[in-house]
Amino acid sequence: MTSKRIYRAALLVIGDEILSGRTHDKNIAQIASWLQVQGIRLTEVRVVADDMDAIAEAVNALRTKYDYLFTTGGIGPTHDDITVDAVAQALGVPVVLHPEAHAILADYYKDKEGGLTEARLRMARAPEGSGLIPNAMSGAPGIRHGNIYMMAGVPSITAQMLAALTGTLEGGAPLxxxxxxxxxxxxxxxxxxxxxxxxxxxxxxxxxxxxxxxxxxxxxxxxxxxxxxxxxxxxxxxxxxxxxxxxxxxxxx
Amino acid sequence: MTSKRIYRAALLVIGDEILSGRTHDKNIAQIASWLQVQGIRLTEVRVVADDMDAIAEAVNALRTKYDYLFTTGGIGPTHDDITVDAVAQALGVPVVLHPEAHAILADYYKDKEGGLTEARLRMARAPEGSGLIPNAMSGAPGIRHGNIYMMAGVPSITAQMLAALTGTLEGGAPLxxxxxxxxxxxxxxxxxxxxxxxxxxxxxxxxxxxxxxxxxxxxxxxxxxxxxxxxxxxxxxxxxxxxxxxxxxxxxx
CATH class of the missing domain: 3.30.70.260 (ACT domain)
Structure with missing residues (x-):
């Protein structure tokens, strides 16, 4: 017997490159298809710029309205990657260095040129209380906090993170x-x-x-x-x- | 001299087919690129289902927050095309048969099989007080009401409507x-x-x-x-x- 409850999710796509038309988003369709199989309905998508207040406002609107909120983009090592900070602001919690993410990055970069630089260590930052989403492709994990799943902007990395999450979310009867x-x-x-x-x-x-x-x-x-x-x-x-x-x-x- | 004022737009993509992953959206990138040339910044995108309340809520949130609101999808002849009704609900105005749209459709379908059926006449409905956006491709026009521009979901038709609007919107310095x-x-x-x-x-x-x-x-x-x-x-x-x-x-x- 399958549950009659309908589980609903929102997706927040973060990135100036989508709003400028420079990059054609591939994550909406990818995540939509994946959610279908999990028995979860993608009910709303928003795309916002790399802007703290815009991200935080959308995060709070969507995480409270739906069972799940996925975000893509803004979790890399550069100055325009501010998703972690914006989610922390939305939740009212501090950003901390996640020990497990730190260990994963230290291992991943130990033989790579430059090693674990300060910029790369940015990818171990997370809102306090977060768990991780494994990323088999490029070391830096995704981040989970409550019902919020922070994923990469690069579609091939997001695909790896979705694979790691497959079967772990509570869903209803697939549509x-x-x-x-x-x-x-x-x-x-x-x-x-x-x-x-x-x-x-x-x-x-x-x-x-x-x-x-x-x-x-x-x-x-x-x-x-x-x-x-x-x-x-x-x-x-x-x-x-x-x-x-x-x-x-x-x-x- | 170019204006220092920054003009901002939002896009509301309407359609179950995007949220199910069945259709890969092409309108976000297309409209984003077109707006850049008009000196208008696409600042936020939302995707919602073919649902009256979801559309109306997003329309009111976005039309009041930005200089322009574009919508794509839901202006065709079938039962799931409810954008006109939802925008009218959001604005608190009735839906009327637009005389000019009626004339355009009567002319377009006069030699076509079936003629101007009741279903096709649906495409002449508009929120009271609307103007039209020409559509050289398939007869049925887009609809403009105040700062809201209602466009087709089919990207090639939307492209025709954007071409008709080129140079008609007030913008600032292009980014x-x-x-x-x-x-x-x-x-x-x-x-x-x-x-x-x-x-x-x-x-x-x-x-x-x-x-x-x-x-x-x-x-x-x-x-x-x-x-x-x-x-x-x-x-x-x-x-x-x-x-x-x-x-x-x-x-x-």
Whole structure:
């Protein structure tokens, strides 16, 4: 039996480079997909600049509103990495040198050029009371404080940290989904979508139009936490598409 | 002479498909880059689900805090397109059928199969008091109400709407940037970055590490609204890198 409680998470993406358009964020989709598998719904994302007050304000708004708050970015060794300080400010706790993180970094850098410099030691700083999130890739760990998970900005490092967290967070029933798509204008099936969703409680239908190869198409995604209801809703939707003479592909196009 | 006032914008991305990880958002980077050219800084982004209250709450938080609010998604013909209703709720105004949008859609669909159906007519609904944002691609216009700009979720349509808005928004001096990069561990130059930024007021230096081809590198981005200060800061940074024996490439790697 799976829990009926819905667990919800927020993601706070920290970094001027996303807001300037210089870097295309990859962490939203990565963390969203990972959370789905953990049975946790990503419900809100915010992106803010490398600014103490902006980060602290968002941290307090999101950590109190959702079961989990993930942050990405701002935990490296340079002057613009201020996530730890901003989270500590938000929580009203001091920043301390985390002994275990210190040991991990000392070991990681012992054979590397320059050794454990003052800048690298910054990555062992954490809000008082924190635990660590292992990082198999580059030494410096992520940081956990209560329901806040501070992760790297570099997507490949975040992926390692997510792998380390897999299965450790309490979640509910995963949101299942199935897709059907075709060279269909969504405006031609708007009524069908609305009626089908209404006839199938506990299911949501999303409509995602696109333009490709000069043609209009759409994918329709049915979502539910219950596999049998999901299947019934998808069958009804496909039957409706067929009755209206549309060609479609289960799995989407 | 350029204005010293800094104009700031927020972006609200609306859509379950982003929060589920199904769709990788492209509008954040696209709108961020466009705003840079308009002399407007994207200062905050939020992503929320297709949920009336979540959208309305974010709209009111962001429209009052920033000079401009852009939204993407939820202005199509289907039941899950509720941006217009949510913005109207946030503003406390009714939703009306916009006569000009109605005329545009009637013309666009007059030769198309099915004609202007009830579902398609949904795309002529707008919060009372709205203006339109032209959409050369697919008929249905974007909607403007005060400082709120409601745009499409499909990135290619949003691009058309941005093109129509180019040069029409009041902005300040654009934020200029220059990049230098190399196979440099950011932790080895953290002090240099901090000192250089401190010595050059009105400039910010961002450090963006990456892992490629099994190697560690970083790009350093200097930003300023003043070209001469930007150049001086970049020269100082490059001189510092050279003095420390690092190879680097102006423009970034």
């Amino acid at each position: 299942l989904s199935e897709t059907v798509g075709g060279w269909i204008k969504e405006s031609e099936v708007a009524d069908l979508l609305r009626q089908t969703e209404k006839a199938h409680p506990d299911c949501q239908i999303g409509s995602y139009p696109f333009f490709r190869e000069g043609r209009t198409g759409a994918n329709f995604v049915v979502r539910s936490t219950e596999a049998d209801k999901l299947a019934a809703c998808m069958d009804a939707l496909c039957a409706g598409l067929a009755a209206r003479g549309f060609a479609f592909t289960r799995g989407g196009i | 200029l940037s220059e990049t230098v990069g190399g196979w440099i561990k950011e932790s080895e130059v953290a002090d240099l970055l901090r000192q250089t930024e401190k010595a050059h007021p009105d400039c910010q230096i961002g450090s963006y590490p990456f892992f490629r081809e099994g190697r560690t590198g970083a790009n350093f981005v200097v930003r300023s609204t003043e070209a001469d200060k930007l150049a001086a800061c970049m020269d100082a940074l490059c001189a510092g890198l050279a003095a420390r024996g690092f190879a680097f490439t102006r423009g970034g790697i």
